[in-house]
Amino acid sequence: MTQRQELLDFPGAEALQAAGRVEPPAPQAVAQALAAVQAAAHQDSPQPPVVASPGRRRLAHGRRILATAVAAAAIAAGVVAYNATEADQPVGHPKHQAQAVSAATFLDHTADVAYARPASSARYWKVRSKASHTGAKPSPAIDCYYARSMDAVYIVTGGRTHKKPGTFGWRLGPKELHSWNDLDRLPTDPAQLLTVMNSSKEYAGQSAFLQAGALLGESPAGPKLRAGLYRALARLHGVKLVGTVKDSAGRTGTELVFSGVVSTDRMVIDPKTSALLETSSVSTKGSDRGKTTRVTYLSVGPTDKIG
Incomplete structure (x- = not known):
């Protein structure tokens, strides 16, 4: 039984289950971006011809410099558009300029x-989420409140609060995390986090991607740990940037994908807030091949009261 299934094991749960505009950057940021682009343009001096068509070669060289400068300046200004990166696209390809940012750059x-x-110093961590599975009826959103001790979870639905006693938490490699203090004791260094999350030999990489997603989506991980998890994903081989998408709730975010041993897994992240909006997994092997499991995090954050 999964943690979500455990949480929904209360009277009435079966009936319940049946039932962007982006603000412009500051003028100073725009000025810095323009300065970076102009500096790159000045560096584009003619080069001695080494191969045929030196004019075309100099043009390509200039475009490469400008594309790099534009990407770096845009990141500094906080206005970069994150899209997929294709290393084999020739300079001058229509998508080249918009696809200058890598998954690692986005995650950093x-x-x-x-x-x-x-x-956060609040008493509870609230997670409002909605899960869906291929072939099953869409489940309604549920609100879960995790106390700091994690010895119980309070589930609010239909105006009623259900207390679910027990031991709840998350995993990071072999570590079981059963309280907010356990999260605070985790390393925040990206390399150390990757070592712990990659402890599975068979599912290394995929295991790290999924565990990081669970912690970023649901847990009350502090700012340092959240930053460390994103930097760990930036160093995880196999993570690819898809680009700007809409999640199942219609919100705009940036999608990442990891093709693992038994499934293809995705994250949708809001780059303005760093919030994980949605995770999904499509099975690629066995009898469940082609089936999708999706969790949409409608709102996640601290609160001092239930309801």
């Missing part, structure tokens, strides 16, 4: 945003 930028978020 997201880590900076996460690090700047305030830490």
Whole structure:
């Protein structure tokens, strides 16, 4: 039984289950971006011809410099558009300019945003989420409140509160995390986090991607740990940037994908807040091949009261 199934094991749960505009950057940021682009343009001096068509070669060289400068300046200004990166696209391809940002760059930028978020001292951590599975009726959203001790979870639905006693938490490699203090004791260094999350030999990489997603989506991980998890994903081989998408709730985010041993897994992240909006997994092997499991995090954050 999964943790979500355990949480829904209360009277009435069966009936219950049946039942962007982006603000413009600051003028100073725009000025810095323009300065970076102009500096790159000045560096584009003619080069001695080494191969045929030197004019075309100099043009390509200039475009490469400008594309790099534009990407770097846009990231500094916080206005970069994150799209998929295809290394084999020739310079001059229509998508080349918009696809200058890699998954690692996006994740490192997201880590900076996460690090700047305030830490929480609230009594509870509230997760409002909705799960869906291929072939099953859509489940309604549920509100879960995790107390700091994690010895019980309070589930609010239909105006009623159900207390679910027991031991709840998350995993990070072989570590079981059963309280907020356990999260605070985790390393925040990306390399150390990757070592712990990659402890599975068979599912290394995929295991890290899924565990990081669970912690970022549901847990009350502090700013330093959240930043460390994003930086760990930035260093995880196999993570690819898909680009700007809409999640199942219609919100705009940036999608990442990891093709693992038994499934293809995805995350949708809001780059402005560093919040994980949605995770999904499509089975690629066995009798469940082609089936999708999706969890949409409608709102996640601290609160001092239930309801």
